[in-house]
Amino acid sequence: MASSETQPQEKNETPDQRPLRRSFVAARVAFQILLVMIIYTEVNYLSFRRHTQWDLTQNRKFTLSETSKNFLASQEGEVTIIMAFLRSSDLFSDVQALLSEYERHSNGRITLEFLDLSRDRERLLDLSNQHGLVFNRNSIVLLTPNRTKVLAAEDLITRSTDRDQRVMEFRGEEVITASLLQVTEKQQKKIYLLIGHRNAEELIQIGQQLAGIAATQNARIESLNLSGIEAIPADADALFIAGPKVDLESRHIEMIETYWNEQHGGLLIFLDPTAATPKLNAFIRAHGIAPQDDRVLSVAKIPGMASKKTFDVPIAFIPGTPITRNLAGINLQLKGQTQSLKVFSDNELLEVKKIRPLPLMVAGSRFWGETEYQEEEAVYNEIQDNPPPVYTAASVEKGAADDPNMKISSSRMVIVSNPNLIDPTGNTSKTNADFTMASLNWMVDRSELIGISPRKLTTYTLDIKPGDLSLLQTLSIFILPGIALIFAGGIRMMRRH
Numbered sequence: 001m002a003s004s005e006t007q008p009q010e011k012n013e014t015p016d017q018r019p020l021r022r023s024f025v026a027a028r029v030a031f032q033i034l035l036v037m038i039i040y041t042e043v044n045y046l047s048f049r050r051h052t053q054w055d056l057t058q059n060r061k062f063t064l065s066e067t068s069k070n071f072l073a074s075q076e077g078e079v080t081i082i083m084a085f086l087r088s089s090d091l092f093s094d095v096q097a098l099l100s101e102y103e104r105h106s107n108g109r110i111t112l113e114f115l116d117l118s119r120d121r122e123r124l125l126d127l128s129n130q131h132g133l134v135f136n137r138n139s140i141v142l143l144t145p146n147r148t149k150v151l152a153a154e155d156l157i158t159r160s161t162d163r164d165q166r167v168m169e170f171r172g173e174e175v176i177t178a179s180l181l182q183v184t185e186k187q188q189k190k191i192y193l194l195i196g197h198r199n200a201e202e203l204i205q206i207g208q209q210l211a212g213i214a215a216t217q218n219a220r221i222e223s224l225n226l227s228g229i230e231a232i233p234a235d236a237d238a239l240f241i242a243g244p245k246v247d248l249e250s251r252h253i254e255m256i257e258t259y260w261n262e263q264h265g266g267l268l269i270f271l272d273p274t275a276a277t278p279k280l281n282a283f284i285r286a287h288g289i290a291p292q293d294d295r296v297l298s299v300a301k302i303p304g305m306a307s308k309k310t311f312d313v314p315i316a317f318i319p320g321t322p323i324t325r326n327l328a329g330i331n332l333q334l335k336g337q338t339q340s341l342k343v344f345s346d347n348e349l350l351e352v353k354k355i356r357p358l359p360l361m362v363a364g365s366r367f368w369g370e371t372e373y374q375e376e377e378a379v380y381n382e383i384q385d386n387p388p389p390v391y392t393a394a395s396v397e398k399g400a401a402d403d404p405n406m407k408i409s410s411s412r413m414v415i416v417s418n419p420n421l422i423d424p425t426g427n428t429s430k431t432n433a434d435f436t437m438a439s440l441n442w443m444v445d446r447s448e449l450i451g452i453s454p455r456k457l458t459t460y461t462l463d464i465k466p467g468d469l470s471l472l473q474t475l476s477i478f479i480l481p482g483i484a485l486i487f488a489g490g491i492r493m494m495r496r497h
Contacts, residue, residue, distance in 0.1 A: 063101070064101050064102070064105060064173060065173060066326045067177065067217070067449055068102075068105075068173055068177045069105055070326075070449060071177060071180070071181070071449055072102065072105045072106045072107070072109075072110075073105070073107070075106065075107075075109050075110075075180070075184060076184065077109070077144060077145075077184055078109050078110070078111065078144070079106075079109065079110050079111070079142055079143065079144055079180060079183060079184065080110075080111045080112075080113065080142070080143040080144075081099055081102070081103075081110060081111070081112050081113070081140065081141070081142055081143075082113045082115060082127065082140070082141040082143065083095060083096065083099055083112070083113070083114050083115065083140055084115045084117055084124065084135050084138070084139050084140075084141065085114075085115075085116070085117065085138045085139075085153065086116065086117050086118060086138060087116055087118075089138050089153065090167065091138070091153050091156065091157065091167070094170065094172065095140070095153070095156065095172060096114060098172045098173060098176070099112055099140070099176070100112065102176065102180075115135075117135060117138070127141075131143065131148055133148075133150065137152060137153070138152070138153035139151060139152050139153060140153070140156075140176070140179075142179055142180065142183050143183075144183045144184065147182070147183040148183070149179045149182055149183050151175060151176070151179060155175055156170065156171055156172040156175050156176075157169060157170055157171065157172075158171065174216045175216075177216065177217075178215060178216045178217065178218060181217060181218035181449075182218050185218055188218050188219065188220055189214075189217075189218065189219040189220070189237045189238075189444050189446070190219070190220050190222060190235050190236060190237050191210075191214060191219055191220070191221050191222070191236075191237060191238045191239075191240055191440060191444075192221075192222055192223070192224035192232070192233065192236050192238070192239050192240065193206070193207050193210065193221055193222070193223050193224065193240045193242060194224055194225075194226065194239060194240060194241045194242070194244075195223045195224065195225050196225045196226065196227060197241075197244035197245060197246050197248065198242060198243055198244055198245050198272075198419075199245070199424075201424075202424035203223075203242060203424075205423075205424045205425065205426050206242050206422045206424055207221055207223065208426075209422055209423075209426065209428050209433070210240070210422060210436070213433050213436070213437050214437070214440070217437060217441065217446075217449050219237075219440070219444075221240075224236075224239070226248075226249075226251075226252045226255060229255075230255075231255055231258065231259070232255055232256070232258075232259035232263065232265065234263070236259070236263075236265055237265070237266065237443075237444040238265060238266035238267070238268060238440055238443045238444055239256065239259065239265060239266070239267050239268070240268045240440075241267070241268070241269045241270065241280075242270050242419070242422065243270040243271065243272040243275075243418075243419025243420065244272065244275060244277060244280065245272060245275045246275065246277070247275075247276060247277040247278060247279050247280060248277070248279055248280050249279075250279060253279050253280065253283050256283070257283060260398075260411045260413065261398075261411060264399070264409040264410060264411050265411065265443075266411075266412050266413070266414075266440070266442075266443025266444055267412075267413040267414070267443070268413075268414050268416075268436070268439055268440060268443065269284065269413065269414070269415045269416070270416050270418065270419045270420075270421055270422075271284075271291055271339065271415065271416065271417050271418070271419065272419040273291075273295060273337050273338065273339035273417065273418075274337060284413075284415055287350075287355055287357065287396045287398070287413065288343065288344040288345075288347060288350045288355055288356075288357030288396055289341055289342070289343060289344075289357050289394045289396060289415050290341065290342040290344070291339055291341060291415075291417060292339055292340045292341065292342060292369055292386055293339070293371065294339055294340055294369035294370055294371045294373060294385070294386055295311065295337055295338065295339060295369070295370050295373035296311075296313050296334075296338040296339065296340055296363050296367050296368070296369055296370075296390050296392060296417075297309050297310060297311050297313075297367060297368070297370050297373065297378060298310045298364070298366045298367045298368070299378055299379075307377065309378050311335075311336065311337055311338070312333055312334070312335050312336075313333065313334045313338050313363045313364065313367055313392065313418075314331060314332075314333050314363070314364040314367075315331060315332050315333065315334055315361045315362070315363060315364075315392060315393075316331055316361070316362055316364070317329075317330060317360065317361060317435075318358075318359050318360055318361065318362055321358055321360060321395060322442050322447050323360055323395060323414070323435070323438045323439055323442050324360055324435075324438075326438075327431075327434065327435060327438065330431055331431075332429060332431040332432055332435070333429075334392060334418040334420075334421070335418075335420060335423075336418065336419070336420050337418075338363075338392055338417050338418040339369070339417045340363075340369035340386050340390045340391060340392065340417065341359070341391045341392060341393070341394050341415065341417050342386075342391075343357050343358065343359045343391050343394045344357055345357055345358060345359070353398070354398060354399050355396060355397075355398045356396070356397050356398070357394055357395070357396045358394060358395050358396075359391040359393070359394050360391075360393040360394055360395055360414070361391065361392045361393035361394075361416075362389045362390065362391055362392070363388070363389070363390040363391075363392055365388055365389075367388065367390055368380050368385050368386060368387055368388055368390060369385055369386030369387075369390055370385055371384050371385055371386070372384075392416065392417045392418065393414065393415065393416045393417065393435075394414070394415050395412070395413065395414050395415075395439075395442070396412070396413040396414075396415070397410050397411070397412050397413075398410060398411040398412075399411055412442060412443040413443070414439040414442070414443065421435070421436060422436060437449075
């Protein structure tokens with residue numbers, strides 16, 4: 001039909017009009033080709049400059065944590081990472097993808113080089129001669145002008161103990177971030193755990209867990225007994241008082257106050273509401289945080305049953321502080337007994353002394369501070385009980401300048417009104433550990449490491465009984481294909497009719 005309409009038009013054209021029409025068609029085609037090329041070039045440019053990656057793995061194992069991203073954003077100095085692996089290694093693809101993420105987020109401060117142990121022998125020999133390295137196994141080398149760190153591939157994983165030696169846990173990000181800290185930081189941070197005021201077995205468990213967490217961020221945990229010493233060690237970046245069962249001596253309080261005021265040290269204090277610690281409480285109260293003589297609880301009412309007091313407190317982080325900035329929206333639970341904290345955020349006397357207390361955690365809205373907690377039944381009394389919002393953790397900063405760009409030393413303290421944020425039975429949750437390390441990093445002026453820590457990616461084995469396995473095979477081999485064939489046959493018969 002189109003051709004029959006075109007032919008009369010062409011017959012009516014004069015010989016002078018035909019070249020003009022052909023030129024117009026050619027120009028239109030050329031313009032269309034130009035538009036296609038422009039669009040193609042623009043799409044490729046945008047995809048190169050502003051591309052986005054999605055990690056679709058089940059455990060998001062190729063996505064860096066907030067801690068690693070924050071560190072890379074503030075990293076000083078350049079690091080060369082050399083991955084020397086056999087391509088046949090079962091870890092090659094995972095480690096390569098993870099290191100590529102470090103390079104991508106480093107703003108050009110990390111240079112990545114992949115070497116094959118079986119092919120790049122000349123380059124490996126040059127590195128051996130320059131840095132005294134030995135490449136006899138799969139390894140990762142971190143190089144800076146002053147330091148060198150070598151990681152074996154097996155340092156990144158945990159294998160099963162059976163004959164198959166399967167990879168059960170991938171700790172790549174945890175190990176690599178810790179190693180980057182070691183080669184870029186001038187000095188390892190030291191945190192002292194105060195002993196002598198709580199059961200030794202519980203403190204050992206707390207110390208071991210905290211040491212494992214701190215090791216991933218280039219910090220070391222050591223124990224400290226105040227008896228027999230005259231002052232807090234000068235190399236102490238922070239002091240951790242983990243839920244003392246007995247009060248500290250007046251001399252010890254004076255040592256801690258001197259350390260906090262003059263050495264600008266950090267204090268992390270877990271309070272035990274069941275313990276009588278008036279001297280420690282008075283020291284905390286003098287800096288704008290008042291521990292209350294109550295218990296944070298709620299009452300669960302079940303129809304047909306007696307009301308039951310609930311002491312396990314669901315907690316929300318209060319946004320707007322350096323410690324909680326990456327934890328807002330994440331909940332945790334304080335187990336056991338917790339007391340409320342009164343935070344004097346707008347006290348003029350404290351402002352004159354440049355002491356700034358801020359709440360960090362708030363209990364769920366159903367919870368209050370019960371002053372008659374020893375009674376069997378608990379009923380909220382608005383006259384004598386402490387109403388919501390109930391704060392269970394707070395921070396104190398003293399002496400910092402109002403301008404955040406000015407690097408002036410300050411004294412920092414974090415108080416938690418529960419002794420078991422780090423579980424003495426060894427079952428500390430990841431959120432609790434993240435908050436604890438965020439507090440310590442803030443106190444030692446390493447705000448760039450505050451955030452959600454790396455996940456430990458674990459392989460899970462699904463155990464299927466022999467009978468269930470036989471049923472699964474029957475379903476997959478016979479029943480499901482049979483249903484598909486019957487369905488297809490039914491459709492074919494319907495079409496024929």
